[in-house]
Amino acid sequence: MALAQTTQEGPLGIGAAPRSGELAQWVSRHGPILLLGLFMVLFPIIANDFFVRQIAGWTMILGMIALSLMFLAGYGGMVSLAQMTVAGVAGYMIAVLGVSSLPKVSLFWPWWVAAPLAIVIAVAFGTLAGALSARTEGIYTIMITLALAASFFYLTLQNWPIFNGFNGFTTIPAPYFLGVNWGGPVPLYYLILFFAALSYAVVSYVSRTPFGLALQGARDNPRRMEAIGYNVTAHRIAAYAFAALIAAVGGILLVWQNNQISPFSVGVDVVINLLIIAVVGGLGHPIGPFIGALIYVILRTFALDALVAVGLDGRRFQTLIGLGFLVIVLFSPDGVVGLWRRFSARVRGNGGRNGL
Amino acid sequence: MSTIAERIAAAGTGNAIELRAVSRFFGALAALTDVTLSVRPGERRAVLGSNGAGKTTLLNCVTGDFPPTSGTVRFFGEDVTTLPPHERIRRGLRRTYQVSLLFQRLSVRDNVYLACRGVSRGRFSFIRTRASDAIMQSVTDLISLVHLESVADRPVGELAHGQQRQLEIALALAGAPRFILFDEPAAGLSPNERADLVAILTALPTHIGYIIIEHDMDVALRVVESVTMMHNGRIFKEGAPREIEADPEVQELYLGGGHG
Amino acid sequence: MSTVFADDKAAYGGVRGDAPTRWIARHPLAALAIAVAVVFVLWLVLAPWPTGFEAVFGRKRLFISALFNGITLGGLYFLVATGFTLIFGLMRNVNLAHGSLYLFGGYMGYEATQWTGSWLLSYVVAFVCCAVVGIAMQFFIFRKMEGQDLRQTLVTLGLSIIFSDLMVWVWGGNAIQIDTPDWLSGPIPTPIVVALKSSGAPMFLYYPRVRLVIFAAAVVLGVGMWLALHRTRIGMMIRAGVDDRDMLSVLGFRVQLLFMAVFAFGAGLAGMAGIVGGTFQSLSLGEDSHFLLASLVVVIVGGMGSIPGAALGALIIGLSEQIGTVYFQNYSTVLSFLIMVIVLALRPQGLLGRR
Known part of the structure; x- marks a missing residue:
C-alpha cells in the first residue's frame, strides 16, 4: 500500500525543508509529481482556453473536492458523501455574502470578507456532519452522509430567503485583485492550480504526521486506538474538519469557475459522481482523485459525441459511466492508481510501493 | 483480609486495580457477577479459569x-x-488482546509509534516527527525488545502470527505503563518465543504490576506471585501459585479438567 | 469491525426477556410522556375540536387527512425500507440500488396491469421480477465479495446508475400512474368526526378505500414478518445473523441460500411497494432516488437492521412529511431530515437499534 512508507521518512516529506545534501534524494523521490507540476505550470502555453478552463480547470476543482473525500475514506475509512455538500455550502455562502445578480439576497461584501467567512461556515458544516456520523462505524457513514447531502439539496431547493430556491444564484464574479481579473481563463487556471497543488501537498504531508497516522490507525482498528490512548471520535471529527477545509476551498473555486450555483450543483447525482471520481481514481493515494476527475471530465465532455460517432445512443452516457465504474470496482478496488501500481510492480518485479 | 500495611498503602496511593462488586450483563446473560478484586501496585497476578469464566x-x-x-x-x-x-490508558493502564488487534495496513514501526504517541502529547500534531525525536528512540527500543527489527518496515498484515503476538506486547509497553493487562500473551507462540515472553515479563521494572490471563501454566505460574481463580463469572479462589496448584477443588474444576 | 471475543459474544446474542416492561421500569418519565402523548393524539383524532383550537391549528379535516396520509405513506415507506434494513442487517450491504428495484417493480406492475388487467396479479409479477434481480445480484456479484461491505455498496451504486438509465430508456421520463381497480376506488366513511354541522350532527371523514386497504396489508405483512422472524427456523437464523455475524459461519454453505432468500424477499417487497407507490402517487424518473433516500432516513431513524425500527421510522417519516406539508409548506422534506439529524445526535444507533 501507499501507506507502507516508514516514519523515518518523516523529515524528508513535502513541506519539510530538506537539507542541501538531501535535496537530490528529495527531488528523485518526488520526481514524477514535480514533473507533473512543471507540466501543469506550462500547460496554458500549449493548450487553448477550452482545455485550460473546461478540462484542466474542472479536473483540478473536482479533484480537490474528491481529494477531501479520499482523505476521509482512504486514510480514515470514512466514506463521506457530504464533501460535495461542504463545497456547495461554501459556494452558496460566497454567493450569499458576496456579489451576485440578486441584490435582494446577496450582501455584496468584498471577496476578502466573503471567501474566508464562507470557508468558516462550510468547515463548521463539515465538522457537524462529521460529528453526526463519526460515532457510528464504517459503512453507516455512507448512509448518514448521503442523507445529509440530500437534506441540504432539498433545503436549497425549498428555501427562498437564503438559497433562492430552485433558481440559485447567477453571475457570481471571480475577484479582481493585484491588478488581475482572476475570472479570466488563465489567471483562474493558475489560482486553481495553486490551491490544487497546495491541497495535494498538504494531504501527502499530513498522511505521515501523528494526526494522519492516528487516522489510519483508527481506520484499521478503532478499538485498539482507544486502547493505546486515542480519542477516536475526536480524531475522526478533526479529520472531517480538515477535509472540509479542502472541500470548501474547492467549492469557492467551483463557483468562481462556473459563475453560478444552484441546488443542482449539490444534487444527489452530483454527490454520487464525486464518490465515483474518487473511487475510480483510487482511494489509496492523494493523486487518485485528480486522475478520477480527469477521466470523469473527459468522459463528460467528449463521451456524448464519441458514443454518437460510433453509432450508439448518446443519451446512454450514464450507463457508460455506471459500467465503467462497475468494472473498476469489480476488477481494481483501489482504482486506476491501483492498476498503475500493479502494472509497474509487474514491470519492475518489486512490491510497487513507489509507483507514484 | 488485608493487612494493616496494605490498608495504609490503599489509603495512600490506593491499590493499582480495585474492583468493587463489578457485574457485567450481556442481555440477560451474566458474564461477571459481583466480582471484587484488588491488586497492589507492582503486584503480578494470574487470572485463571476455563473458557467463558x-x-x-x-x-x-x-x-x-x-x-x-x-x-x-x-x-x-x-x-x-x-x-x-x-x-484510562493515558493514566498508565495498558493491555494486550487475546486475538491480535493491530493496525494491519501500517508498518510495525508505525504501530509502535502510534502506541508511543498515544500516551504522549501531540496526538493531533500536523507536523511530522523527526527521526531525531526522542520518541523515535523509544520506538526503536521497543521493536528490538520484542525482536522485530528485521520486519520493522513491513506492513503488519504480512507478519507471521507469532510476530504479531510479539507486537501486541510491544504496544502494551509503550510510554510509562503503571499496570498492564495481558490477555493470553503466549497463545500461538513457539517454545522459543515463550521463553522470550517470560524473559520480557520477568525483566519488567518492579513498579509495573500486571494481570495475566494464560492457559499455559508453565508461563503463567512462573511470572506471577498470586493467582485468582474464576468460574462462571465469579471469583472462587485467590492465593499463591503453590496453594492454587495444590487445591483439590481447583484441580477438579480446572487443572484436572484437561485444559491446557 | 472490531473482533468479537468469546466472552463478549453474548453482547449481541443475549436473551432479552420482556424488553418493554424493563424499558418502562428503567425510564418511567419517558414512558409517562409517551402515554400522555398517545392519549393527546387519540383526543385530537376522535373528539371534535373546540373552536379556539381550530383557530390556532386550522381545520380539523386538514389535520386528520394529513394524519391519515402520513400513516398510509408510512405504510408504503415501511414496505420499501424493510427490505433495505433486512439486507443491510444481515449482509452489511447498503443496497443503493434499492430505489431502482422499487421503480422497476412499479414499472413491471404497470406493464402487468396493462396486459392482464389484474391489479392483484401485478403484485405477483413485480415481486417475482424484483426477486429474480435480487437473487441474480447476490449470486453473481455479492457472493464473491463477502465481508467487503464498502465494495458491495459501491457495486450497488454502479448498478443503480445503470438501472436508472435503462429504465429511462424503456419507459421514458414521463410520470406513469397505475389505475386503482374499481373495487378499491372511491372513498369510504370512517368513524372519525371531523366537524360538527350547524345542526350539531357530526360530519364523518371519508377516506380513499385503496389507501386504507394497502395500509392494512402493510400492517398484516409487518406482523407476519415479525412472526416469521421470531417463530420460524429461518427467521431465527436471520435474526441470529443480524445480531452476531459470527453465527453465520456456523451455517456453512447454507449461509448463501439464506442471503439469497433475504435478498430476494427484500427486493420483491421493494418491487411490490413500487406498485403501491404507482397507485398512490406516480412512477417517474427520480422516484428511485426519492425512495432510496426515504429508506435511508427511515432506517437511520428507526434503527439499522431492525424490522420494528423500520416500522417506527416509516411511521415517523411518513407523518412528518405529510404534516409538514400542511403546517410548514416550504420545509416539508427538510423536516424529516431534521428529525434524522436529531435522532443521530441523541441516539446514533437509531430509535430501536442496538449498538
Missing part, C-alpha cells in the same frame, strides 16, 4: 472496552468506572 470480560471492564453494568472500578485510587478507554 469471565476472564476477558474482567479485563474489558478494567480498560473500559465494555464498561461494567454495575459496580466500581478504581485505578490507583481514582474512580475510572465511567471513563472512556483512552482516558
Whole structure:
C-alpha cells in the first residue's frame, strides 16, 4: 500500500525543508509529481482556453473536492458523501455574502470578507456532519452522509430567503485583485492550480504526521486506538474538519469557475459522481482523485459525441459511466492508481510501493 | 483480609486495580457477577479459569472496552468506572488482546509509534516527527525488545502470527505503563518465543504490576506471585501459585479438567 | 469491525426477556410522556375540536387527512425500507440500488396491469421480477465479495446508475400512474368526526378505500414478518445473523441460500411497494432516488437492521412529511431530515437499534 512508507521518512516529506545534501534524494523521490507540476505550470502555453478552463480547470476543482473525500475514506475509512455538500455550502455562502445578480439576497461584501467567512461556515458544516456520523462505524457513514447531502439539496431547493430556491444564484464574479481579473481563463487556471497543488501537498504531508497516522490507525482498528490512548471520535471529527477545509476551498473555486450555483450543483447525482471520481481514481493515494476527475471530465465532455460517432445512443452516457465504474470496482478496488501500481510492480518485479 | 500495611498503602496511593462488586450483563446473560478484586501496585497476578469464566470480560471492564453494568472500578485510587478507554490508558493502564488487534495496513514501526504517541502529547500534531525525536528512540527500543527489527518496515498484515503476538506486547509497553493487562500473551507462540515472553515479563521494572490471563501454566505460574481463580463469572479462589496448584477443588474444576 | 471475543459474544446474542416492561421500569418519565402523548393524539383524532383550537391549528379535516396520509405513506415507506434494513442487517450491504428495484417493480406492475388487467396479479409479477434481480445480484456479484461491505455498496451504486438509465430508456421520463381497480376506488366513511354541522350532527371523514386497504396489508405483512422472524427456523437464523455475524459461519454453505432468500424477499417487497407507490402517487424518473433516500432516513431513524425500527421510522417519516406539508409548506422534506439529524445526535444507533 501507499501507506507502507516508514516514519523515518518523516523529515524528508513535502513541506519539510530538506537539507542541501538531501535535496537530490528529495527531488528523485518526488520526481514524477514535480514533473507533473512543471507540466501543469506550462500547460496554458500549449493548450487553448477550452482545455485550460473546461478540462484542466474542472479536473483540478473536482479533484480537490474528491481529494477531501479520499482523505476521509482512504486514510480514515470514512466514506463521506457530504464533501460535495461542504463545497456547495461554501459556494452558496460566497454567493450569499458576496456579489451576485440578486441584490435582494446577496450582501455584496468584498471577496476578502466573503471567501474566508464562507470557508468558516462550510468547515463548521463539515465538522457537524462529521460529528453526526463519526460515532457510528464504517459503512453507516455512507448512509448518514448521503442523507445529509440530500437534506441540504432539498433545503436549497425549498428555501427562498437564503438559497433562492430552485433558481440559485447567477453571475457570481471571480475577484479582481493585484491588478488581475482572476475570472479570466488563465489567471483562474493558475489560482486553481495553486490551491490544487497546495491541497495535494498538504494531504501527502499530513498522511505521515501523528494526526494522519492516528487516522489510519483508527481506520484499521478503532478499538485498539482507544486502547493505546486515542480519542477516536475526536480524531475522526478533526479529520472531517480538515477535509472540509479542502472541500470548501474547492467549492469557492467551483463557483468562481462556473459563475453560478444552484441546488443542482449539490444534487444527489452530483454527490454520487464525486464518490465515483474518487473511487475510480483510487482511494489509496492523494493523486487518485485528480486522475478520477480527469477521466470523469473527459468522459463528460467528449463521451456524448464519441458514443454518437460510433453509432450508439448518446443519451446512454450514464450507463457508460455506471459500467465503467462497475468494472473498476469489480476488477481494481483501489482504482486506476491501483492498476498503475500493479502494472509497474509487474514491470519492475518489486512490491510497487513507489509507483507514484 | 488485608493487612494493616496494605490498608495504609490503599489509603495512600490506593491499590493499582480495585474492583468493587463489578457485574457485567450481556442481555440477560451474566458474564461477571459481583466480582471484587484488588491488586497492589507492582503486584503480578494470574487470572485463571476455563473458557467463558469471565476472564476477558474482567479485563474489558478494567480498560473500559465494555464498561461494567454495575459496580466500581478504581485505578490507583481514582474512580475510572465511567471513563472512556483512552482516558484510562493515558493514566498508565495498558493491555494486550487475546486475538491480535493491530493496525494491519501500517508498518510495525508505525504501530509502535502510534502506541508511543498515544500516551504522549501531540496526538493531533500536523507536523511530522523527526527521526531525531526522542520518541523515535523509544520506538526503536521497543521493536528490538520484542525482536522485530528485521520486519520493522513491513506492513503488519504480512507478519507471521507469532510476530504479531510479539507486537501486541510491544504496544502494551509503550510510554510509562503503571499496570498492564495481558490477555493470553503466549497463545500461538513457539517454545522459543515463550521463553522470550517470560524473559520480557520477568525483566519488567518492579513498579509495573500486571494481570495475566494464560492457559499455559508453565508461563503463567512462573511470572506471577498470586493467582485468582474464576468460574462462571465469579471469583472462587485467590492465593499463591503453590496453594492454587495444590487445591483439590481447583484441580477438579480446572487443572484436572484437561485444559491446557 | 472490531473482533468479537468469546466472552463478549453474548453482547449481541443475549436473551432479552420482556424488553418493554424493563424499558418502562428503567425510564418511567419517558414512558409517562409517551402515554400522555398517545392519549393527546387519540383526543385530537376522535373528539371534535373546540373552536379556539381550530383557530390556532386550522381545520380539523386538514389535520386528520394529513394524519391519515402520513400513516398510509408510512405504510408504503415501511414496505420499501424493510427490505433495505433486512439486507443491510444481515449482509452489511447498503443496497443503493434499492430505489431502482422499487421503480422497476412499479414499472413491471404497470406493464402487468396493462396486459392482464389484474391489479392483484401485478403484485405477483413485480415481486417475482424484483426477486429474480435480487437473487441474480447476490449470486453473481455479492457472493464473491463477502465481508467487503464498502465494495458491495459501491457495486450497488454502479448498478443503480445503470438501472436508472435503462429504465429511462424503456419507459421514458414521463410520470406513469397505475389505475386503482374499481373495487378499491372511491372513498369510504370512517368513524372519525371531523366537524360538527350547524345542526350539531357530526360530519364523518371519508377516506380513499385503496389507501386504507394497502395500509392494512402493510400492517398484516409487518406482523407476519415479525412472526416469521421470531417463530420460524429461518427467521431465527436471520435474526441470529443480524445480531452476531459470527453465527453465520456456523451455517456453512447454507449461509448463501439464506442471503439469497433475504435478498430476494427484500427486493420483491421493494418491487411490490413500487406498485403501491404507482397507485398512490406516480412512477417517474427520480422516484428511485426519492425512495432510496426515504429508506435511508427511515432506517437511520428507526434503527439499522431492525424490522420494528423500520416500522417506527416509516411511521415517523411518513407523518412528518405529510404534516409538514400542511403546517410548514416550504420545509416539508427538510423536516424529516431534521428529525434524522436529531435522532443521530441523541441516539446514533437509531430509535430501536442496538449498538
